[in-house]
Structures are given as structure tokens and as C-alpha cells.
Amino acid sequence: MAAGRQYLTKEERFWRMALYVTSGLVLFFLMAPILAIVPLSFNSGTFLTYPLEGLSLRWYHAFLASEQWMRALRNSFIIGISSAVLATALGTLAALGLTRADFRGKGLIMAILLSPMIVPVVIVAVGFYFFFAPLGLTASYTGLILAHTALGTPFVVITVAATLKGFDDNLARAAASLGAAPVTTFFQVVLPLIAPGVASGALFAFATSFDEVVVVLMVAGPEQRTLPREMFSGLRENISPTITAVATIMILVSVVMLASLEMLRRRNERLRGIRSA
Amino acid sequence: MRPEVPLTSPSLAAPLGATGTSLKAQLHRAERMRKLRAFALVLPLLVFLLITFVAPILDMLRLAVVDRDLSSVWPHVTQSIGAWTDRSKVPPPAVFDALATDLHDSYHARTLPLAARRLNYALDNGRTLVFGTARRLPETSADWRATLIEIDPHWGDLKTWAAIDQASGPVTSFFLLAAVDRQKTADGHIVSTPSSQAIYVEVLTRTFKVSFTVTLLCIVLGFPVAYLLATQPPRRANLLMILVLLPFWTSLLVRTAAWIVLLQEHGIINHALVWLGIIDAPVRLIYNRIGVYIAMTHILLPFLILPLYSVMKGIKPSYMLAAKSLGASPTEAFIRIYLPMTLPGIGAGALLVFILALGYYITPALVGGAADQMISYFIAFYTSDSVNWGMASALGSVLLVATLLLYWVYDRLVGISNVKLG
Numbered sequence: 001m002a003a004g005r006q007y008l009t010k011e012e013r014f015w016r017m018a019l020y021v022t023s024g025l026v027l028f029f030l031m032a033p034i035l036a037i038v039p040l041s042f043n044s045g046t047f048l049t050y051p052l053e054g055l056s057l058r059w060y061h062a063f064l065a066s067e068q069w070m071r072a073l074r075n076s077f078i079i080g081i082s083s084a085v086l087a088t089a090l091g092t093l094a095a096l097g098l099t100r101a102d103f104r105g106k107g108l109i110m111a112i113l114l115s116p117m118i119v120p121v122v123i124v125a126v127g128f129y130f131f132f133a134p135l136g137l138t139a140s141y142t143g144l145i146l147a148h149t150a151l152g153t154p155f156v157v158i159t160v161a162a163t164l165k166g167f168d169d170n171l172a173r174a175a176a177s178l179g180a181a182p183v184t185t186f187f188q189v190v191l192p193l194i195a196p197g198v199a200s201g202a203l204f205a206f207a208t209s210f211d212e213v214v215v216v217l218m219v220a221g222p223e224q225r226t227l228p229r230e231m232f233s234g235l236r237e238n239i240s241p242t243i244t245a246v247a248t249i250m251i252l253v254s255v256v257m258l259a260s261l262e263m264l265r266r267r268n269e270r271l272r273g274i275r276s277a
Numbered sequence: 278m279r280p281e282v283p284l285t286s287p288s289l290a291a292p293l294g295a296t297g298t299s300l301k302a303q304l305h306r307a308e309r310m311r312k313l314r315a316f317a318l319v320l321p322l323l324v325f326l327l328i329t330f331v332a333p334i335l336d337m338l339r340l341a342v343v344d345r346d347l348s349s350v351w352p353h354v355t356q357s358i359g360a361w362t363d364r365s366k367v368p369p370p371a372v373f374d375a376l377a378t379d380l381h382d383s384y385h386a387r388t389l390p391l392a393a394r395r396l397n398y399a400l401d402n403g404r405t406l407v408f409g410t411a412r413r414l415p416e417t418s419a420d421w422r423a424t425l426i427e428i429d430p431h432w433g434d435l436k437t438w439a440a441i442d443q444a445s446g447p448v449t450s451f452f453l454l455a456a457v458d459r460q461k462t463a464d465g466h467i468v469s470t471p472s473s474q475a476i477y478v479e480v481l482t483r484t485f486k487v488s489f490t491v492t493l494l495c496i497v498l499g500f501p502v503a504y505l506l507a508t509q510p511p512r513r514a515n516l517l518m519i520l521v522l523l524p525f526w527t528s529l530l531v532r533t534a535a536w537i538v539l540l541q542e543h544g545i546i547n548h549a550l551v552w553l554g555i556i557d558a559p560v561r562l563i564y565n566r567i568g569v570y571i572a573m574t575h576i577l578l579p580f581l582i583l584p585l586y587s588v589m590k591g592i593k594p595s596y597m598l599a600a601k602s603l604g605a606s607p608t609e610a611f612i613r614i615y616l617p618m619t620l621p622g623i624g625a626g627a628l629l630v631f632i633l634a635l636g637y638y639i640t641p642a643l644v645g646g647a648a649d650q651m652i653s654y655f656i657a658f659y660t661s662d663s664v665n666w667g668m669a670s671a672l673g674s675v676l677l678v679a680t681l682l683l684y685w686v687y688d689r690l691v692g693i694s695n696v697k698l699g
Contacts, residue, residue: 012607023505026498027520030578033535034527036545040538048538050545090322097318101311109323111688116330118684120636122653123673126660127333130340130670150330153322211528213639218661228530235534235643244538247531254526258519 034251041244048241059245069230076210076226083148084206091156092198099164117154121214129218139221147215152205159204163197166272196268203257341670344449346395350388351379355445361438364464368438373422384411398665399440399451406431439463452671484651487569488634494574495630496623499581507589525579533643536572537563568644576640577633581626588622625691632683636676652676
């Protein structure tokens with residue numbers, strides 16, 4: 001491709017330029033909000049606009065000093081990690097079953113298992129609120145964790161099932177023929193090989209909970225408010241620059257998750273490479 | 278490959294004699310066990326989702342048709358309204374007697390607000406009618422019909438009685454009809470709601486319009502990026518992919534917050550536009566439709582780029598070269614050869630974006646104005662702000678049906694398990 005560059009016709013060169021310019025602009029559009037909000041969090045002034053009045057960490061201090069924001073940070077991690085653990089356990093089991101055999105109603109079951117990804121969150125939140133309010137599960141950590149687990153499981157099922165497609169069943173059969181019980185085979189042979197996929201699924205489930213606000217808006221009490229929930233009220237009322245500091249920290253969390261995911265993807269490819277070699 | 282495959286081949290299933298049948302039966306049993314074990318692994322998640330996800334949604338559908346508010350506090354009148362057969366006149370005296378009993382009872386039991394609220398859903402003056410009458414109700418009367426109509430002539434209206442009849446439960450079509458701006462008259466005909474109260478058809482149209490526009494914007498903006506990513510050498514494509522994935526992984530609230538900061542009246546974009554001389558004074562870019570389009574397109578764009586990219590990755594460059602060698606100009610080859618092959622990707626991405634956009638609530642609530650709110654906003658509003666669960670459920674059912682229809686189409690065309698997550 002690169003070698004052929006000098007042979008491009010005028011027409012091709014025009015289209016190539018047009019492609020570079022438009023994609024460049026769209027990629028800039030995608031990154032602009034992230035690029036714009038990070039420097040503002042280091043502004044020493046109170047106005048959310050450029051040029052910066054000076055550099056300072058005052059909004060980070062404000063974030064760390066606020067009992068409300070700290071509780072939100074704690075809640076986000078408590079709910080995110082608990083629901084990710086639950087979703088990963090349930091989702092991995094289901095993915096194992098779904099890839100192992102065809103059974104009656106599999107299509108319908110698959111559609112149900114993946115529907116939390118498609119059904120509008122507001123319906124999930126309203127349904128959960130109506131159904132679980134009489135049971136006292138609203139305004140409780142349990143309720144939120146259960147709801148977020150439901151929302152996160154489709155991502156685990158998809159990711160783990162995709163990893164299992166590349167898994168060589170003969171490895172499990174070999175273990176079984178050597179006398180390993182199914183549970184032993186799973187933990188000693190299957191799980192180590194699909195671990196990157198399982199971890200990716202867990203990350204997706206955590207990210208789903210970490211980002212979710214509609215269910216929290218309806219189901220959580222004041223004690224369970226998460227970071228996105230506090231941001232929502234912050235944006236509705238008056239936008240304090242502390243929000244830019246919180247946003248920057250959340251962007252950092254996203255970068256870490258994205259990097260881990262890429263690492264896991266490469267690890268998964270390496271594991272498969274070993275197998276086929 | 279698997280041992281069970283020969284089972285379906287006729288050579289084994291056919292004549293094997295007595296021992297053959299037993300082998301066949303054994304294989305059958307083993308196969309059944311294998312399926313059962315596989316199903317047992319899926320079962321925990323299935324049960325979990327049936328309880329925490331499917332049951333609540335079914336319950337919401339039930340709440341859209343169940344109507345017990347009025348019958349729980351006004352048991353007499355809601356029972357005796359069955360005696361109202363001639364719908365061209367007001368109900369017979371017995372029904373008025375029952376109403377008087379209920380008004381009297383619920384006034385003293387302090388359950389009047391419940392009845393008033395339910396009637397207010399259907400009648401503009403429902404609250405004043407109920408409270409006003411109860412306050413001025415005499416202890417006894419020889420002719421309750423005359424007395425009640427004298428206290429408030431609205432009791433002589435067929436509309437009032439149609440409202441009571443439709444609210445008498447245990448099931449009603451009132452909320453579902455209201456969700457599409459329809460109502461039932463006293464004689465059972467379904468008519469359009471007066472335009473002064475009709476809002477939901479407009480909200481639904483708006484929801485579809487916004488989703489459609491956002492989908493279109495995503496196609497226009499996403500196509501060049503997906504094409505660029507698919508045609509660059511892997512190293513550079515991976516780097517550029519980060520520019521798509523980072524915003525994708527960034528919290529929705531963070532991105533919405535960023536857009537509020539960027540688009541506000543004294544925000545960066547207005548400053549830049551004034552500085553460039555494109556506009557003279559800051560323009561309103563937020564708390565209106567423009568803000569909604571910009572923020573929603575930004576958030577949903579990766580959902581179009583990623584599936585389109587993976588389809589484009591699979592298109593061999595040799596097709597284009599063949600077209601060119603046969604004399605097509607690059608533009609012609611692109612339009613007639615490349616573009617048609619990307620259609621499955623465009624379709625999958627666009628459908629996904631449209632489905633997700635339909636349910637959007639947070640972004641329009643934060644960057645839109647009052648006239649830009651979509652159906653989800655009203656569902657949330659009726660659930661928490663104005664407690665009208667029937668209406669919330671009815672609107673929720675409408676949104677759910679629309680989404681599930683599109684989900685079905687998507688599953689047919691693309692296969693839901695093929696969703697690309699980046």
C-alpha cells in the first residue's frame with residue numbers, strides 16, 4: 001500500500017485528503033471533551049473556561065476533603081466490585097454451558113440472558129423499583145448490587161463465550177481421561193486458559209456498574225449515592241469546578257481499565273498461540 | 278469431531294440388532310446427560326435474571342393495566358357502577374347513594390386524597406370535585422342524586438361517571454390509551470385526547486426523531502473513521518483506535534459534564550467561534566436540541582464505528598483493485614463495489630445506535646431543554662416526582678415494545694451475541 005503512494009491518481013489523492021481531513025475532525029470531536037476537561041481541573045480560578053487563571057490542585061483538595069464525594073467514591077467501588085464478582089461467577093458458568101452443548105430453547109435463553117444490554121435502563125430501574133420496594137430492597141446496597149449484576153452479566157457471557165470458542169475441548173477431555181473430576185478439570189485446565197477472557201468480562205461488568213446512574217437515581221437512598229449519581233446532581237444544580245477534578249479521576253480509571261483490557265487481549269492471543277504451536 | 282455426531286448418520290442408527298439398540302440408547306442417554314449438564318450451568322444465571330430482571334419488567338407491564346386505587350378506597354360506588362347500563366344518561370340513584378357512602382367514609386378515614394388523585398388523572402377538576410363535595414356533604418339526604426348534583430353540577434356530567442367507571446378496576450385500559458393520547462368516552466368509544474392534554478404522541482415522535490437524527494449523524498461521522506481505521510497499517514490503526522475506545526470507556530456522566538462545560542454560553546466553543554469571527558455574540562448551544570444532538574452523537578458514535586470497522590476489515594482490497602483494472606474510476610469502484618459490501622456493518626451499527634438512543638434519559642435531561650425530553654424522562658418523572666405508577670408503567674410498556682421489536686430485528690439480522698465490544 002505504502003509503496004504504491006506515488007502511483008495515486010489525482011482523483012485518488014483528492015479522496016485520500018478528504019478522508020484524512022474528515023476522520024481527523026471526527027477523531028478530534030471524539031477526544032475534544034476529554035482533552036478540554038482535564039486541564040480545567042488544574043485551574044486555580046473558579047470559572048470553567050480558558051485561559052486558565054493559574055495552576056493549582058485546589059479542586060482535588062476539595063474533592064478529597066468532601067465527605068460526600070468520598071462516600072460516593074467508596075460506594076462506587078463497593079457496588080462496582082461486588083456486582084462484577086457476582087456477574088463474573090454467574091456469567092462464566094452460563095457461558096460454559098452455552099458453548100458446551102445445544103439444548104432446546106437455547107436461542108430464547110440466549111436472548112433473555114443478553115437482553116439487559118438492550119432494554120432501556122430506565123425500564124430496568126422502574127421495574128426494579130416497583131418490584132423490590134415492597135421487599136425493602138430499595139435504598140439498600142443489596143438492591144443496587146443485584147440490579148447492577150443483572151446489567152453486567154451480558155458482557156461477561158459474551159466475552160467468556162467468545163474466549164471459549166477458541167478453547168480446545170481435547171484439553172479438557174485429556175484431563176478427564178487422566179482421572180480429573182469435572183470441577184478439578186475446570187479449575188486446573190480450563191480456567192487458567194480462559195482467565196484473560198473472564199477478567200475482561202469482569203472489567204466490563206465493573207465498568208457497567210461504575211458508569212450506571214439511572215438505577216442509582218431511582219433505587220439508591222442517600223447513603224448509597226455513587227460518583228455518577230453525585231455528578232448528576234452536581235450538573236443539575238450548579239457546576240462546581242470540583243466536578244472537573246472528579247471527571248479527571250474517572251477518566252484516569254477508564255484509561256486504567258482500557259489498558260488492562262488491551263493487556264488481557266494480548267495475553268489471550270499469546271495463550272492461544274502456545275496452543276496452536 | 279465430537280463423538281455424538283455419528284449418532285445422526287443413518288449407518289449407525291439403522292439395523293444393528295438387539296445390542297445395537299442398547300448402544301443407541303446408551304448414546305442417547307449420554308447425549309441427554311451432556312445437554313442437561315450444560316443447561317444446569319446456564320440455570321443459575323437464568324434464574325437470577327428471571328428474578329431480578331424479567332419479573333420486575335413483567336410486574337411493570339402488569340401495573341400498566343392494574344387499577345385498584347379507587348376501588349380500594351371507594352368500594353361501594355366502584356361495585357355498583359355496574360348498574361349503569363344506559364350510558365346516555367347519568368347512573369341510576371343507587372350508584373349515587375353508593376358514592377355518597379364512599380365520600381362520607383373516605384372523608385373520615387382520610388383516604389380521600391387517594392381517590393382524588395386517581396380521578397385527577399382522568400378529569401381536570403378531579404381533585405376539587407372530590408374534596409369540594411366531601412367537605413359540603415350533608416349527613417343524610419332523601420335523594421342523593423339531586424343533592425350531589427346540587428353541590429357540584431359536574432356529578433351530572435357523563436364524563437365524570439365515565440372516569441369513575443374506568444377507574445373502578447381491577448383492570449383498566451386507561452393508562453395504555455393515555456400513553457398514546459387516546460381516551461374512552463362514556464359509551465365506550467375510543468377517541469383522541471383533546472389537543473390541550475395530548476402530549477405523549479408528540480413525545481414519542483420526538484423520541485424517534487431524535488434517535489433517527491443521532492443515528493444519521495453517527496453514520497455520516499462514523500463512516501470515514503471506520504474506513505480510515507480499516508485501511509491503515511495495523512500499528513497506526515491500533516493507535517487511532519485508542520482515540521475511539523478512550524471516549525467509549527469514559528463515563529457517560531464525565532462526557533456529558535465535559536459537553537456542558539464546552540457548550541455553555543461562556544464556554545470554550547462559543548469563545549472560539551467569536552474569536553474566529555464566525556459569530557458576533559455567544560449563541561445558545563446547550564439546553565436545547567443542538568446540545569442533545571451533539572452530546573448524544575458523541576456518546577453513541579463508537580457503537581457505530583466498531584461494528585462497521587470489523588465489517589470493513591473483512592473486505593479484501595483485491596475487489597477494489599479488480600474493479601479498477603476493469604476500468605472503473607476510484608470513485609466508481611468505491612460506490613459500486615466497496616460501499617455495498619459495508620452495508621451489513623452500517624445496518625448493524627445504525628440499528629444498535631438507534632435502539633440505544635431510544636432509551637436515552639440522562640443526557641437529554643442534562644443538556645436538553647424542556648422541549649427536548651424523550652420518553653424515558655417521562656417514565657422517570659411519573660415514577661419518582663409525580664407518583665403515578667400506572668402512567669409510568671404504560672409509557673414504559675410502549676418503550677419496551679418498541680425496543681423489543683427492534684431487538685428482534687437486530688437479532689435476526691446481526692445476531693445479538695455478535696455485538697462487538699471493542
